[in-house]
Amino acid sequence: MSRYFTDEHEWIDVEGEIATVGITDYAQEQLGDIVFVELPAEGTTFEKGDDAAVVESVKAASDVYAPISGEVVEANGALEDEPALVNSDAEEDGWFFKLRIADTSELEGLMTEAAYKKFVASL
């Protein structure tokens, strides 16, 4: 399994044709206390860059974009009952949705963990 990152502070785990998407620990820290996550329905298809989910923190609502194109095969139902999972475990149990990858070549433009760390340090 390989993990990729975007400059919109999302992480993407790729296993076969399925990509699991979430927001990074840096992102949840910036957003603050998360009180609601609006997730896409199964079967929804996204082009890379589409609005895919919305994170509501105490402060504001923030969009989460589809980091690659694909079809939603599962959304993380645990976030409905416990949106604060995104704060406590952003990069594991706080995942948002899983996509069936439409075009693996889109992964090439994403960052490695090392590159993402460097990117965050530069902010």
Place this chain on the structure above:
Amino acid sequence: MSGTQDATHFEDLPLEALPLDAWHRAKGARMVGFAGYHMPIQYEGIMAEHSWTREHAGLFDVSHMGQLTFSGEGVDAALEHILPSDIKGLKPFRQRYSMLLNEEGGILDDLMVSRLGDNAFDGAAIYMVVNGATKYDDIGWMIDYLPDDVVMNHMADQALLALQGPEAGEALAALIPETADMVFMQSGPFVWRGIPLWISRSGYTGEDGFEISIPADDVTLLADALCALPQVKPIGLGARNSLRLEAGLPLYGHDLSPAVSTIGADLGFAIQKRRREEGGFIGHARVMKELADGPGARRVGLTIEGRLPAREGATIHVGNTQVGEVTSGGFAPSVGAPIAMGWVSLPHSAEGTALEIEVRGKRIVAVVAPMPFVPHRYRRKA
């Protein structure tokens, strides 16, 4: 200074630093631009700070607000021309909520006004605290409408702290024992370590608490002394907003604006009987008309079904008709659910009315609810 500026003119100007700027940063605050200043939005997190204030005592830096004094011949009569509240009947060391109205009765700002004793702020008669984002507009407006005999002084070198929460009383008494006897909306001069303070027992959270005016040069000393107490932690603007929303208190520039009126805003309590009957203040005609005929729309509280927050700007509907707009909204930590404040046309504004709010193309159910959402816990006279 012109009376025609609006809050947006700050966007063109560099942000200024408050007297406690370095103190906030040292405490780990995340700073944002607000009302023309760098201000702390949060320290450890909005939810934790909100809960701390409801359970203990929170220290808020509100030094961006405008602190003004008024003195001179005929000051009471002059202020009664620009404020709809009873100033002549305001006793020494008492404070009152009031507002500035324009000729059409629209709200230019909301404010606190109190009568000083003889030995505070160079012997001035009246002390006023106005909103930070509107203070220069307010000053311009008042210069135009106050007679030459009245002297208005903007105390730009005075800081303002708010200490709020159920343990605020015991915390402040640890430093200044004489404050223990104060009751809600009482104010007075105090001295701490030789520093002159003007303290009122009031605030913007619905909790017991104080607002403390202190020379800017001395404010770090007081902030440190308060935060050294076990009851007190610094609290940012984020929690200040969620606390005041739960308390049902309007935020100027959001829930109140020149487009809305006192009666519609449910702030008629600020206009005492004598002032309603006698008039003689700017905006009186609108007040009397709306008292007789009812306002076109009302500021109401809204409880929201589900967990999706409705925020400022979301439209409120009954079927296909838009009947209002959300002016403040978000997750309410002490309620454990989203709540909102909004303006709704009169026929749909009765408590218990079911409405729909549109959020990102979806309709969520909201019900007009009494405010406050969390009961006030002011320290009133026994």
